[in-house]
Amino acid sequence: MYDIGLFHFLFVSCALFFIGVYGFLTRRNMITMLMSVELILNSVNINFIAFNKFLFPDKLDGLFFTIFIITIAAAEAAVAIAIIINLYRNYNTIDVEEANTMKY
Amino acid sequence: MNASTIIFYILAATIIGGGLMAVTSRKIFRSAVFLLFSLIGIAGLYFFLDYEFIAAVQIIVYVGGIVVLIIFSIFLTHGSGEDMKRPHLGRSVFSALAAAFGCILTMFIISQPKTFPKPHYPGIEPSAANIGAQMLSTTEHGYILPFEVVSMLLLAAMIGCIVIAIKIKVPPHAILPETGEDDEETEIKAPVDVVDEINEPGLMTN
Numbered sequence: 001m002y003d004i005g006l007f008h009f010l011f012v013s014c015a016l017f018f019i020g021v022y023g024f025l026t027r028r029n030m031i032t033m034l035m036s037v038e039l040i041l042n043s044v045n046i047n048f049i050a051f052n053k054f055l056f057p058d059k060l061d062g063l064f065f066t067i068f069i070i071t072i073a074a075a076e077a078a079v080a081i082a083i084i085i086n087l088y089r090n091y092n093t094i095d096v097e098e099a100n101t102m103k104y
Numbered sequence: 105m106n107a108s109t110i111i112f113y114i115l116a117a118t119i120i121g122g123g124l125m126a127v128t129s130r131k132i133f134r135s136a137v138f139l140l141f142s143l144i145g146i147a148g149l150y151f152f153l154d155y156e157f158i159a160a161v162q163i164i165v166y167v168g169g170i171v172v173l174i175i176f177s178i179f180l181t182h183g184s185g186e187d188m189k190r191p192h193l194g195r196s197v198f199s200a201l202a203a204a205f206g207c208i209l210t211m212f213i214i215s216q217p218k219t220f221p222k223p224h225y226p227g228i229e230p231s232a233a234n235i236g237a238q239m240l241s242t243t244e245h246g247y248i249l250p251f252e253v254v255s256m257l258l259l260a261a262m263i264g265c266i267v268i269a270i271k272i273k274v275p276p277h278a279i280l281p282e283t284g285e286d287d288e289e290t291e292i293k294a295p296v297d298v299v300d301e302i303n304e305p306g307l308m309t310n
Contacts, residue, residue: 004112009149010214012116016123016142018207023127025199026191031177032132035139038170039123042146045162053153055220057227060238064247066158067239070165071254075261077170081177082265088181095189 009050016043030084030094034077041073112152118145130187132178140171157232 016039023036045066052062088094091101122142129135143166150159228234239247 003109007214011211012119014207014210015120018203019123019127022199022203026196029188031174032135036127049150049153049155049158055223058224060228060230060235063158063230068250068254070161074165074169075258077173078265079261081173082268084177085180086268094181
């Protein structure tokens with residue numbers, strides 16, 4: 001049916017996942033860390049959709065997991081951005097190294 | 105090498121190139137725009153697999169919602185055109201090594217020969233009608249319970265965003281019993297400020 005098989009999609013999602021992990025480890029800015037988390041969640045979605053398409057085409061379960069992950073990612077991004085803007089309002093920075101009020 | 109193979113490789117290059125530029129660019133607005141390209145490439149991948157509903161949801165929620173929200177928050181918190189601080193060399197080297205080793209290990213495991221269960225054809229058409237019928241059904245394979253739980257989660261997230269981001273104007277006499285004779289502080293922006301002023305000893309003494 002396709003020349004492109006399941007493994008092509010798994011390689012793409014694997015590369016995207018570790019790109020997100022690299023961004024999450026190197027960035028110290030809260031907005032860019034949030035963007036890395038979005039990349040990681042999207043790579044998981046590609047995996048779910050590819051497995052559903054190539055291994056279980058008679059079911060829709062992977063598709064429902066993808067829908068719920070997208071929903072929860074939207075809620076998470078909204079709450080995270082509210083926290084970031086409130087932090088910026090109070091401390092005038094969104095760098096995770098400088099937001100250490102609750103550390104000690 | 106036919107047309108669908110070429111389209112797949114173009115989409116994969118868009119996704120991985122956009123993702124790489126999004127995590128390495130030092131201008132934060134460019135980083136958000138590259139994230140946008142990466143998410144559009146993922147929506148194209150869903151179209152490539154004939155999952156039109158998920159592709160539409162991806163474009164509406166991610167491209168139309170989350171990226172616009174991120175760009176708004178960049179405008180609210182950053183000056184335009186500033187470069188971000190360069191990460192420490194040691195941290196970026198070790199992060200790159202960790203990500204590269206993890207990626208190589210996972211790709212090695214993926215490329216091992218393995219057997220999967222045979223797919224049963226004909227499959228279900230992933231149309232909006234079938235998705236809606238199964239998602240809202242209360243039978244054994246229905247998803248009505250997670251649907252309701254997610255609706256409660258969205259409500260909680262919405263109220264939480266409002267509570268976190270709101271500015272409350274509290275008159276100080278509603279919180280503090282008596283601060284003294286000077287009534288200069290008539291407006292306090294947020295409850296955090298009120299707590300700071302309670303903890304501040306200078307306000308209580310004069």
